[in-house]
Amino acid sequence: MTKADDWHATLDELSRRRRTSHDMGGAERLAKHHGKGKLDARARIDHFLDKGTFREFGTLVGGDIAADGIVAGSGLVDGRPVMVGAEDFTTLAGSIGPGGNAKRYRLAELALRDRVPLVMLLEGAGFRPSGEHYGRTPTDLLAQAQCSGKVPMVAGLLGPSAGHGALVAPVCDWTIMSRQGAIFTAGPPVVKESTGEEISKEDLGGPGVALASGVIHNLAEDDEAVLDDIRRYLSYFPSSAWSYPPSLPAGESGEPRSTADLLDIVPRGNRRVYDMRRVLDVVFDRPDWFEVQPKFGPAIICALAHLGGHPVAVVANQPQVMAGSIDADAADKAAHFIAVADSFHLPLVFLADNPGMLPGSRSEKTGVLRSGARMFAAQTAATTIKLHVTLRKAYGFGSMVMSLLGFDNQSATFAYPGATMGAMSAAALSKASHAAEDVEAQLRQMEVDASFRSAGHLGFDDLIHPEETRNALLAALQRAVYSRQAAAEPMARTVITP
Missing domain, CATH: 3.90.226.10 (2-enoyl-CoA Hydratase; Chain A, domain 1)
Structure with a gap:
């Protein structure tokens, strides 16, 4: 044996x-x-x-x-x-x-x-x-x-x-x-x-x-x-918070290109509806981006995509749902998505087109202010790369949760010419103040001019033509990734979620 x-x-x-x-x-x-x-x-x-x-x-x-x-x-x-x-x-x-x-x-x-x-x-x-x-x-x-x-x-x-x-x-x-x-x-x-x-x-x-x-x-x-x-x-995520998201191989990364199609997709008038998903199809590397939680809080789209081969997390208002107004479910969804993206160093791309937080008794009963505060806390605490574009409008707290504020640690903020912003729309302000017809016309003109005034005071880094959208974001991201000169490490959470 x-x-x-x-x-x-x-x-x-x-x-x-x-x-x-x-x-x-x-x-x-x-x-x-x-x-x-x-x-x-x-x-x-x-x-x-x-x-x-x-x-x-x-x-x-x-x-x-x-x-x-x-x-x-x-x-x-x-x-x-x-x-x-x-x-x-x-x-x-x-x-x-x-x-x-x-x-x-x-x-x-x-x-x-x-x-x-x-x-x-x-x-x-x-x-x-x-x-x-x-x-x-x-x-x-x-x-x-x-x-x-x-x-x-x-x-x-x-x-x-x-x-x-x-x-x-x-x-x-x-x-x-x-x-x-x-x-x-x-x-x-x-x-x-x-x-x-x-x-x-x-x-x-x-x-x-x-x-x-x-x-x-x-x-x-x-x-x-x-x-x-x-x-x-x-595939969009690093193995851990001690590393950065993996980029696509050189042959698979998207090149700079015009996004002239956006002139047909995004209407100039604020009251006209369009599908923000078509914007994502045009702006990002390829139209196979991955939407997270599409059936919950549909007034905001949360998606994983690639921009120039780099994985990014997209937070975009959806004008097809309640004109893009942000309700409690949408804010809660976005807050969680932002926190996950930030934890694993995915750059955040905000595409804003909303009339603000959803008003009304039903919205208040669902805690829209608490949920909005949660989203605001998540995005303002995020230390990852942040890029922002206002396509047509962003009013009140709805602009802040979408990272519009130019001093909120963004790597780049852009807007389309004619984009409107402020505490509320001219139409809403006119009704609230019982403005005369001539005053209402002045308010509407001031609203139209708002983007140029804001750009004149560096409220945005630049006003861009819609056909420049992808290339402006891509150039900003390619510059911003140079911030990754230190080794990646987990985020220190100090904000109490509202």
């Missing part, structure tokens, strides 16, 4: 235990899962990561409970390392036991230690009822909270997610759900037991509810689409 023969029994036992883990919930449960059009936990990881790069840890945790309900490890996305955990719904409904809790903590711990993104693929029932004592075992959410603002964190909701596991999603920077996903504090059976309400998981926390509440950011058709969008989202 050779020394190698001595290993056979031990290695056979290792192989047996690995097979138990890899078999997950067994053939019957896997078939049922696949029958719903879903990938299983291991197939999700295989689809998400670069082929052949997954390195699992904690394979044997849980013993006969395969991987204790969560597959965890590391791999590469476009050649860059990430940590990834996938709840296995075929094993005790993806519920969390002591071993699974330790693995989840380890995922976040390693993500922060090694300064790489953390991706959680969720479909689970939360902590499982157990006679085992958790004691002072640290929970994964503590480690995850320590990752915030230091490494990108993403959650994919690929089925029902309840209880403790569901809390992972809102702690992440960005969350995307499949059409079969759902998220709630407690599932329908617990709701019925606690309150007597009978409700389906779709009506409790399905895509329609989660999008409307702002709990999730984006929706995708199925598992594969969710995983592909997570890869795309991460």
Whole structure:
């Protein structure tokens, strides 16, 4: 007998235990899962990561409970390392036991230690009822909270997610759900037991509810689409706050070009509607920019794009929605987006065209002033590169939250000639002051002249022709990136969010 023969029994036992883990919930449960059009936990990881790069840890945790309900490890996305955990719904409904809790903590711990993104693929029932004592075992959410603002964190909701596991999603920077996903504090059976309400998981926390509440950011058709969008989202970000966002290769970066098309897209009259998305199509490198949270607070567009090959975060008013007036949902969405972009050093590009914060009793009841203050605090505290263009108008506090103020640490501020600004529009001021007809005409002319007066006092760095929009922003960004002469590091947060 050779020394190698001595290993056979031990290695056979290792192989047996690995097979138990890899078999997950067994053939019957896997078939049922696949029958719903879903990938299983291991197939999700295989689809998400670069082929052949997954390195699992904690394979044997849980013993006969395969991987204790969560597959965890590391791999590469476009050649860059990430940590990834996938709840296995075929094993005790993806519920969390002591071993699974330790693995989840380890995922976040390693993500922060090694300064790489953390991706959680969720479909689970939360902590499982157990006679085992958790004691002072640290929970994964503590480690995850320590990752915030230091490494990108993403959650994919690929089925029902309840209880403790569901809390992972809102702690992440960005969350995307499949059409079969759902998220709630407690599932329908617990709701019925606690309150007597009978409700389906779709009506409790399905895509329609989660999008409307702002709990999730984006929706995708199925598992594969969710995983592909997570890869795309991460492509705009550095691996951590200790590095800068990766630029596109030279051959893929956009060159300077005229944006004369904007003369046809952006009407000269302030009361005429247009789609700001068409502006993004023209200004940025290619019309495949990625919109974040399009169904929530649609009066503001938040998007990831490239400008001259550099990843940027775009905050733009949408005149198609309430004439671009900023309501509470739009401000809350933008505040979070700005904070995430700033944390990972993405330059912010503001495209302003709004009549101010949304007035009215309904808006006030939703806390529009608080949400507006939150957005203002986020943008004024941002230390990343900031670029601003006023296309037609920006009134009152609506201009301040869109980073119009020229002394607010921007690298560049521009406006189109004829852009109007001030405390309120001439029409609103005329009505509020009961102005005579001749006074109203004077007010309107002063409004039209406002951009030239402002430029004459350096209220903007320059007034630009619409066809110069891309090139003005690109030149400003190319200059501003020279500010990155010091090593990147996490932002120090000192502002209390209102």
